Amino acid sequence: MPRKTINFPDKIEYISILDENGRLDKSLEPDLPQDVLLRLYRYMVLGRRFDQRLLNLQRQGRIGTFPPISGQEAAHLGAVAPLTTDDWMVPAFRETAAELYRGRSLESVILGNAGFSEGSSIPEDQNMFPMSVPIATQLPHAVGLGWAIKYDKKDNIVMVFFGDGATSEGDFHEALNFAGVYQVPVVFVCQNNQWAISIPRSKQTRSQTLAQKALAYGITGVQVDGNDILAVYTAAKEAADHGRAGKGATLIECVTYRLMMHTTADDPKRYRKDEEVEQWKARDPIIRFGKYLKYKGFLDDGKMKSIETEVDREIQDAVDRAEAEMKKLTDPLHMFEHIYAELPPHIQIQRSEMARELTELQKEADHG
Amino acid sequence: MPRKTINFPDKIEYISILDENGRLDKSLEPDLPQDVLLRLYRYMVLGRRFDQRLLNLQRQGRIGTFPPISGQEAAHLGAVAPLTTDDWMVPAFRETAAELYRGRSLESVILGNAGFSEGSSIPEDQNMFPMSVPIATQLPHAVGLGWAIKYDKKDNIVMVFFGDGATSEGDFHEALNFAGVYQVPVVFVCQNNQWAISIPRSKQTRSQTLAQKALAYGITGVQVDGNDILAVYTAAKEAADHGRAGKGATLIECVTYRLMMHTTADDPKRYRKDEEVEQWKARDPIIRFGKYLKYKGFLDDGKMKSIETEVDREIQDAVDRAEAEMKKLTDPLHMFEHIYAELPPHIQIQRSEMARELTELQKEADHG
C-alpha cells in the first residue's frame, strides 16, 4: 500500500467524572480521603473569595493590577492535589489557589500585587517557582528542573502551568519537544480558559484540541473537563505517576473558563458576550464539587457557611498583616538587593548615590 | 462515555510511488509530460554535479563554506515542480537544485559561496526569497507572503523549505500555527535528511513522524518518500492545489538523506557510520528516477551521458563567468549599499572615511 494512513500508538483521551449536572461516573471516581477532599474544597472557596477581596483592594487603589482565577479553581487545585511537597510547581500567574494550597501565604500574594518584590520570595521548603508573566517562558524551566531531578536520581516530578494562549508561543513548542526527547518527569498543565485576553481559543490555533499537540512531541496528551476537580485530579495523578515511573512527560488540557476579567486592567465586555459567561457559570467547579461532597455526606449547608466565614477571616487577617508589613517595606534601597550575589563597584556607587539623595530629600522634607 | 479516545478527522498519509527498487505504483503515477520529466532529471544531475564542482572549488580555497545537497535532489525538485513562476519559493539553504530550476543562476550561487553579497541578488521576475541561514526563521516569512497573496486576491501559493532540525525551533511552531489560523496558501516542505549536523532525527524529536506535527495546527500533514520524485511531486501538487483552492496550508515531510557533509566545514565521520550512508546510496533518487525514465522510453545511456556532458559545460562556463565577475566586484564600499533606502548622515561619513582610507592605502601601495 504505497499510499496509506500512518497509525500512531498514542491516542488522546478525554476524561470527565463529575459532570456539570453533578452526575458521577462511579467507575472512575478517585479514591481520595475525606480530609483531602475537604481541603481541596476549602482552597477552592478561599481562591474564589480571595479574588473578590483582591478586586476590592484593587478598585480602592490599595493594590495594583492582578489576574483573577475565578472559575479555574478545579483546574489548578485538582492538578496539584497529587503532588508531594518535594515535587515542584512552576506557575504561570493564574494558579493562585494552587500556590496557596502548596503553602504560599496570602500575604505574599497581596504584597506581590501591591508591587513589592518581597511578595515573590519563596521559603526554602517550598519547591515552587515565582509566578511568570512572560507567556510560556516558564515551560523550559520546568524541563530543566525535570532533567535535574532525573540527574539527581530523585523520583519527584515537576508540574508547570500555562494558558491556552501560551500554546502558541515558541517556548511551549521547544519545551514540550525537549521534554519528549529527554523523557523528563514533567506534567504540563494547560488551563484552557477559552480566552487569551480578547483572543478566543478558536483563533488561537486551528487544532481541534490542545491536548493533541502532544502528538507532535511523542508525549502523552489528555483533555479533561477542567471544571471537574475529580477528573483533573485523576489525569494529574496518572501523569505524575507516569513521570515518577520514568515514562516521561504528559500534556493535560483542562477545559475551563475565566469567569472574570483577564486582569483588573481588562474589560471583557469589549470582546465576549455575557451569555457565554452565564453558560459557564452553570458549570461552576465549586458548586459542582460542593454537590459531590454533600452527596458523599462530607459537607452540608452549615459546614459550607462556616468554611466561608473561616476563609474570610483568614483573608482579612492576611490583608491586615500585609498592609502592616507594607508600611515597613518602604526602603527604596531594597531594589539593589538580589541583583547579583555581590554588587559590582559601579552599582554600589549608584546605590550610595541614591542613599545620599534620599537622605537629602528627607532633610529637605524635615526642614521644609 | 466519560473516558474516551478523541477522534481526529485529519489523518496523516504516507506516499511512495516509485520505490527504491524501481517498482512503480501505476495507480498513483502522476501524469507529467516528457519534457517536464526530462527537465527535472536534468536539474537533478545538475544539482549533483554542481555539488562536486563546488566542493573542488572549496577545497582549492576559491570559494568558502557551502552546504551540499547531494541525495536530496528529488525532495526539493519534486516539490517545486508543480509551482508556477508566480508562485513563491522561500528556501532554507539546501535547495540549490530547486533554486536553479526556478531560474537562479549558477553564477549567483558561486558568488554567494565566495562571500559576495551580489550572489544573493534576486531578479524582479523571480518570486524567490534569498537563502536563509538562521534555522526556521524563514517560515513565518512564508506565512506573511501567503497572507499578502490572499489579501491581494491572487491564487498563488508559497512554498517554504526547511530541515528536520528546523522543526524543533519555536519559529516552526509559530509559523505553522499562524498558517492554520489564517488558512494561508503555504506549503511547508521539510527535507528530513535524517541529520541536523550531528544530531540524528531520533534525537531531534520523539514524535514518530514529522508530518504528524501538522495535527497540532489543524493543517494537512503528509509524509513522502523524499527520494521518490514522483511521490514528492504528487504530494506537492496536491498541497499546492489545496492552497490555491483556499483550503489552507500543508506540511510535507520528505524522508530523504544527506549523502555528503553538513557543510564543507563538517566531518560526518565523527557522528555517523559509513554503512548508513551506503544504505542510503542504494536509494539514490537520481538513479531511481533514471530507471523510470528509461522504462518510459524517455532516456537511454547515451542521452544520460550527454546530459552529464552538457551540465558539466554549463557549470564550467558559470565558474568562468563567476570568477571573472569576482575580479570586478572588489570595491569594498559596496558594503554600504542596501543598508537603508537612504544612508543616514553619520553612515555617509563612515563611508567617506573608509573611501579616504582606501585611497590612502592605494597611494601607499602605489608609492611603496
Next chain:
Amino acid sequence: MAKMTMVQALNLAFKQTMAKDPRVIVMGEDVGLDGGVFRVTDGLIQEFGEDRVLDTPLAEAGIVGMAVGMAAYGLRPVCEMQFSGFSYQAFHQVENHAARLRLRSQGRFHVPMVLRAPYGGGVRALEHHSESREVFWAHIPGLKMVIPSGPRVARALLVSAIQDPDPVIFYEPKALYRAFREDVPDEEEVFPIGKSQIVREGTDLTMISYGAMMRPTLEAAEALKEKKGVQAEVIDLLTLSPLDDALFTASVKKTGRAMVVHEAPMSYGPGAEIISRLVEKSFYYLEAPIERVTGADITIPLFSRESSYLPNAARIIRKAEKLLSAP
C-alpha cells in the same frame, strides 16, 4: 485641531493612514476587538475590517516574522508588541531579517514595517512591563528607532514611520499615553525621522532627553530658571537612530555643558552614545564632564519602589547644579 491624549493621537494617525493606504495592516495581540490593551488601535477593526486589523495568536516571533513576509510582498504592516518586555521573543526576527532583508536580497525586497511597543515605567504595571531597553534596537544597523514625547509629535512620527521604506522601531512611553493632552491638527502631519528638536532654548547648559523623561527634564529646567536664573537648553531627541547629532552638538558648542537623562540603565545605555558624539564633535567646547541622570544598572523594581528608580526633577536639578558648578 483637537485636544488629544497620545493614545488618541496615535489612533488618529492609524485612522488617517489606513484610510488612504490599503497597504497598511495593523497586527498584534488584542489589537482588534479589544483595541489593544492601551486602546491605541481602538475602533480600527470596526472601521477597516478583519483584513486590515489582525488579531494574532500569542507569538511575537510569528507576528514579526509574518510582517517581514508581508512587507517584502509590498504591504506596510504595523506590528504591536503588547509590551516592550515581550518583544525579545521576536528579537531574532528583527536582527536577522527585518533589519537585513534589503541587504540580503540586494535591494529586491525591503521591509517597510513598524514595530510599536509601549515601554518604560511609571504606570504601576506588573513585572516585565516597565523596563527601557531602547539601546537593543538603536544598536542594530538597518533599523531606525523613534521615541515620541507627546501626542502631537507621536502622531506625526507614527505617520512618518509607516511611510518610511525601512523598518522602524517605535517605542511609546506608556507613562505618557494619557498623561496630558495636546492640540493635534486635523489634517495629516508628519515629522521627519532622524530629526531632534530644541524644546526650550537656553545658553547655560544643554539637557538632552526623550520620551517620558522629557517632562521631569523640562520641569527641572524651569526650576533651575526660577531658583537660580539658569537658562537650560532642552533637546528632545525623538529619533534615537539615526541620531541627529548636528543639533545637540551645536547646542553644546553654545552652552559648553551637557547632560543626558533617560530611564534606561546607565551602562551601555543611550546616554553613552550621546556623550561619545559630543566628545567627538564638541570636545573643545566642553567646560565640564557630561553628566548622566539615568536608571541604575539594576532591574527596575516593582511599582511600589519604581518612583525612586526613575529619574525625577530633583535628581536632574542636583546633577545640573553639579554640572554648572564645575570650574
Next chain:
Amino acid sequence: MAKMTMVQALNLAFKQTMAKDPRVIVMGEDVGLDGGVFRVTDGLIQEFGEDRVLDTPLAEAGIVGMAVGMAAYGLRPVCEMQFSGFSYQAFHQVENHAARLRLRSQGRFHVPMVLRAPYGGGVRALEHHSESREVFWAHIPGLKMVIPSGPRVARALLVSAIQDPDPVIFYEPKALYRAFREDVPDEEEVFPIGKSQIVREGTDLTMISYGAMMRPTLEAAEALKEKKGVQAEVIDLLTLSPLDDALFTASVKKTGRAMVVHEAPMSYGPGAEIISRLVEKSFYYLEAPIERVTGADITIPLFSRESSYLPNAARIIRKAEKLLSAP
C-alpha cells in the same frame, strides 16, 4: 604547561572543571559526538558521558530556558550557542529570566549558568556568522559579560565563569580560536571576572580594546613605537560588564589621550560606555577627544569584503596619529 590554541585551552577548562564538579553540565547543539562545530567540547562526551554533555534539539530558547531550570535546581549548566548570531532566539530567556531569577525569587534561586558563543568576523564564515553584538548583553542588569583575548586567559576566565554564582555571557572571538598558541599551565587557573589588564605599558596614549581586536591594537602600538617612538599603553578589557573602569581611567589620567577599538558597530557600541566612563572620571585629564576605531554602522559584509570592515592596525595607527596630533 603546554602550548595551546584557545580551543584547546577552553577544552582543558572544561575537562578539569567537569572532573572536579559533577554539577557542571555542558549543553548545546552538536556539543556531544561532534565536539561542537569548533571542537571546543571535543572529547567531553566520551570522558563524562551523555548525562554531563547534552546534545540538544535545535532550539536556542529551549536550551537556555532549560538551563535556567537546571541552574535554579543547583546545577551549573554551560550552554553553547553555536554562533552568537543565533543566540537572539534565546534572548527573552536571558533578559526575562536568567538575568532576573535571583531577583524574581528574592534570592531563593540563582542562575549560575554560562552562555558561550563564538562571535565576530575574520574566519570567512557564512551570513549571520560574523557579527559583534556584545552590547546587547552588557546592557542587561543581572548579567556579567566576558570576552577573552587569548588561550591562557580564556581558560582562566571560563573556569571563573563556571564558578560564578551569576549568569555569565562568554563571547569567544572565533578569529582567535586557532590563531595562535600560548603556554597554558597544567594546574587550574582562574582570572577574576570584572578585572581588566594592562598588556602593554606606555605613557603617551591609552588604547582600550578586547577580544580579537587586541591583536591589531597591539600591532598598532608596536608600529607606533617603531615609526614614531610613541609609547602606547594598551588595555585588554576582558570583562565588559561589570567594567573595570578604575583601571582604564587611571591609565588615561596618566596618558591624557585615549582610544577604543572594537569590531561592533560604532553607534551605541561598547566604546560609547568606555568613553562615558572616561568623561565621568578623567575629564580634566583629557588632552584630546577620545577616538573610536570600530565597525561601521552597517551589517558586517560577507567574507569577501569583511577585512575592509574590520578595524586593522593601519586604521588604528591613523586614528592614534590623529589623537596624538591634537593640540
